[in-house]
Amino acid sequence: MSDSDRLSCQDAFARLDDFVDRELSATELERLEAHLQDCACCAPHFEFEQQVLDGVRRQIRRIRAPVGLLDGILSRLRAK
Amino acid sequence: MADSATASFEAQLSPVLDRAYAAAWHLTRNAAEAEDLVQEAALLAWRGYHGFLPGSSFRAWFLRILTNKFISDYRRDRRRGVVVDMDAVPEFSLWQHSRASGMHSPDADPAAALTSQLDGEQIAAALDRLPEEYRLAAVLYFVEDLSYQEIADILGVPIGTVRSRLHRGRRLLQAELWALAAASGIVPRNPVTTGDR
Numbered sequence: 001m002s003d004s005d006r007l008s009c010q011d012a013f014a015r016l017d018d019f020v021d022r023e024l025s026a027t028e029l030e031r032l033e034a035h036l037q038d039c040a041c042c043a044p045h046f047e048f049e050q051q052v053l054d055g056v057r058r059q060i061r062r063i064r065a066p067v068g069l070l071d072g073i074l075s076r077l078r079a080k
Numbered sequence: 081m082a083d084s085a086t087a088s089f090e091a092q093l094s095p096v097l098d099r100a101y102a103a104a105w106h107l108t109r110n111a112a113e114a115e116d117l118v119q120e121a122a123l124l125a126w127r128g129y130h131g132f133l134p135g136s137s138f139r140a141w142f143l144r145i146l147t148n149k150f151i152s153d154y155r156r157d158r159r160r161g162v163v164v165d166m167d168a169v170p171e172f173s174l175w176q177h178s179r180a181s182g183m184h185s186p187d188a189d190p191a192a193a194l195t196s197q198l199d200g201e202q203i204a205a206a207l208d209r210l211p212e213e214y215r216l217a218a219v220l221y222f223v224e225d226l227s228y229q230e231i232a233d234i235l236g237v238p239i240g241t242v243r244s245r246l247h248r249g250r251r252l253l254q255a256e257l258w259a260l261a262a263a264s265g266i267v268p269r270n271p272v273t274t275g276d277r
Contacts, residue, residue, distance in 0.1 A: 017247045021221075023228055044184075048175055048191050052254070053222075055195025059203045060222045065101035066115060070094055073122045077086060080123075 007035040012042050020050050089129055092138040093122060099139065100146055103223040107150045107216070109208055117154055121146035139224060144234040147216065155212070164211055166248055174254045181268045197266045198257065206256035214249030221246055 007015075012035045018024050019032055036043045097118070104114035104121075125132075125145050132141055170176065174194060183190040195203075207218055220231050228246070232239040261267040 017250065018243075021228065021246070023243075045172070045175055048178075049172070051189075051191030052174055052195060052257075053250075055191060056203055056253070056257075057222050059195065059198070059200045060106065060207075060219075061099070061102060062200050063098075063102040063105050065097045065118070066111075069101065069115060069118065070090070070097055073093070073119055074086065074090055076119065076123060077089070077126050080126075 005031055005034075007031050009035075009039060009042055012036070012039070012046075016046060016049060019046065020053055085129070089126055092132075093125070093142070096139040096142055099223050100142060103143060103219055104146060104150070106204060106207060106219045106223065107147075108154055109204065113154060117146065117150055120153075121149050124149060137230070140226065140230045140234060143220065143224065143226075147220070147234050151216075164214075164248070164252065166251065169251050169255055171251060172254070173251070173258050177258050178267065183267070194257065194261055194266065198261060198264070202260050202264065203257070206253055206260055209256050210249050210252055214245050214252065217242055217245040218249045218253065 012032055015024060015028060015032050019029070024032060036046055100121070101114060101118050104117040105111065108114050108117055121142065125142050128145070132138065174191075178184060178190045178194065183193060198206075207215060207222075210218060216235060217231055220226055220234060226234070228239050228242045231246075232242045235242065258267070262269045
């Protein structure tokens with residue numbers, strides 16, 4: 001990777017949201033990962049933001065459909 | 081109804097039901113309404129099942145039906161169209177506050193300390209406080225591993241709108257989460273605003 005491809009910390013943070021959402025192109029991802037490998041300031045912050053989102057996601061996904069919901073739906077379908 | 085068609089529909093619906101119910105629960109914030117919403121969405125999906133494209137994502141298709149049903153019949157619109165002054169909402173507030181509160185010692189895991197000690201109801205309450213447009217996108221984002229494009233297709237808005245709503249909603253959600261964590265004693269009550277990253 002040439003020097004002109006290297007991202008500044010400001011450039012990296014402009015890509016943080018797209019990075020944690022896995023929406024960066026392969027080229028952009030490569031540039032950002034190269035920055036995170038070298039930057040002791042950005043790397044822990046990026047990891048923190050990712051972990052916060054993962055934690056929220058885990059809590060939200062704990063909700064389970066009530067027992068019998070699928071059977072109830074299928075019964076209604078068959079009755080139609 | 082032909083049994084083979086029912087079996088096919090059941091095979092598609094069964095693996096997505098928990099997540100669909102979770103989405104419905106967060107959208108309606110009411111267990112009985114969530115169950116009704118999923119049932120009604122399932123009936124609509126069944127009626128339109130002949131139009132479902134085999135090989136495409138059933139979960140995205142079903143979530144689109146469920147979300148549209150929520151918007152048409154369940155939404156109370158209390159925070160719809162709320163204009164948020166994003167300049168007044170700090171960026172990365174959890175990072176900044178947790179650092180200012182001394183939660184980032186070498187062996188600490190501040191993100192886990194924050195999110196694992198808040199319970200599901202508290203996180204749901206924080207999501208519920210987002211303006212409606214942001215809340216819809218955030219629920220879909222957190223409940224399923226959907227791309228921006230899939231969320232855009234479900235909500236019927238451009239991909240740039242989804243991106244903006246998710247990023248802004250995330251910023252607002254962090255501020256709400258810190259306030260909740262402080263109110264429940266998980267973190268110190270005196271958050272410090274700092275420009276330090």
